Amino acid sequence: MFGFIKMIQKWIAKLQSNKRMWFTTIFVIASGGILLSTYLLISTTERVAQNVYVNQTKEYELRLKSLEKLIEKKLHQVAIAFSQNNALIEAIQANDTVTLDQIANQFNTLLTEQNNSSLNIKFYSIQKQNEIIRNSIIAAIQTKNNIFGPEVIHDGIFYFFISPIIKDNQVIGVIEVKESIYTLKESFNALKQEYIFLLDSKMLPNLSIQNREGLYLPLVKNFLLNNKVYDTKTQGYMSDIDNTSIQKILSGDHLVMPELYLNGVIIRDINGVDIGVTIMGQTRHLEGGFINIAQNMTSQVVMITLGLIVSLLLFLF
Numbered sequence: 001m002f003g004f005i006k007m008i009q010k011w012i013a014k015l016q017s018n019k020r021m022w023f024t025t026i027f028v029i030a031s032g033g034i035l036l037s038t039y040l041l042i043s044t045t046e047r048v049a050q051n052v053y054v055n056q057t058k059e060y061e062l063r064l065k066s067l068e069k070l071i072e073k074k075l076h077q078v079a080i081a082f083s084q085n086n087a088l089i090e091a092i093q094a095n096d097t098v099t100l101d102q103i104a105n106q107f108n109t110l111l112t113e114q115n116n117s118s119l120n121i122k123f124y125s126i127q128k129q130n131e132i133i134r135n136s137i138i139a140a141i142q143t144k145n146n147i148f149g150p151e152v153i154h155d156g157i158f159y160f161f162i163s164p165i166i167k168d169n170q171v172i173g174v175i176e177v178k179e180s181i182y183t184l185k186e187s188f189n190a191l192k193q194e195y196i197f198l199l200d201s202k203m204l205p206n207l208s209i210q211n212r213e214g215l216y217l218p219l220v221k222n223f224l225l226n227n228k229v230y231d232t233k234t235q236g237y238m239s240d241i242d243n244t245s246i247q248k249i250l251s252g253d254h255l256v257m258p259e260l261y262l263n264g265v266i267i268r269d270i271n272g273v274d275i276g277v278t279i280m281g282q283t284r285h286l287e288g289g290f291i292n293i294a295q296n297m298t299s300q301v302v303m304i305t306l307g308l309i310v311s312l313l314l315f316l317f
Helices: 004-019 019-083 087-091 099-114 133-141 182-190 200-206 231-236 243-251 290-316
Strands: 119-126 147-153 155-166 171-180 194-200 216-218 223-226 254-256 260-268 276-281
Touching: 019 087, 019 155, 019 182, 019 243, 019 260, 019 276, 087 099, 087 119, 087 155, 087 171, 087 216, 099 119, 133 155, 133 171, 133 194, 133 200, 133 260, 147 260, 147 276, 155 194, 182 194, 194 200, 200 223, 223 231, 231 260, 243 254, 243 260, 243 276
Parallel strands: none
Antiparallel strands: 119 171, 147 155, 155 171, 194 223, 194 276, 216 223, 254 260, 260 276
């Protein structure tokens, strides 16, 4: 060990006697150290930035579930209020369609006057045989349980709360409360976030001609964007998404675009059928947004490292 140390000392002394070799060696060692440190620092920073994106993806999924729970709670409260209306119960039991329509129309008109036309209510009597009843309503009748979830029907895409009316342990009818799936856009906009629902093209025939023709813009991988709900700016950046990008979103990964960070959740209806995908995210221009924080963090590390290299060069020369 002592001999090895002596050998190192002689080698250093020899280098010091040759000034050019000495400074060259010091420069190479210092540069190598800085480059290695730079690589490790930038790699670590990029991993941290990726973790920020991954955690944000999970946060968006939780936010969507939370907002859906709020919608379910709101629709449930409306259903409870009507289920305690004796006149309504009697009309359902007697299959009095005139009274049922009057009660529903009064409530829906009131909502429209309050600029809340996205919410709607309808009543079904099991004695009414001349109307086609959806599978979700049949399931609520058969199980005697409340059912909540999205569905695509003739007049749009809605979150439904379907509540059976039970009297003497028998289901006599159903209260159906629905709200447009696009109301979530307002909740995300209030947080300065993006919310985009893309409809699976296989669900388009479920919509009436009036509610589909000229309203849906074809995008990638058989998904459609409602051009009445979303402006041309949104249509523009969504049209930039290719098949590879949408596949990343569908697989639960996030997507970082020139102007946006996006991630998505596949939406399944009450019957378990995939009806589309909800895409959430934020723009790069949002002040204080996590995208700017992650990018600024990486940029600052690079600038600090370049400053160290320049300082070393100035010191040596």
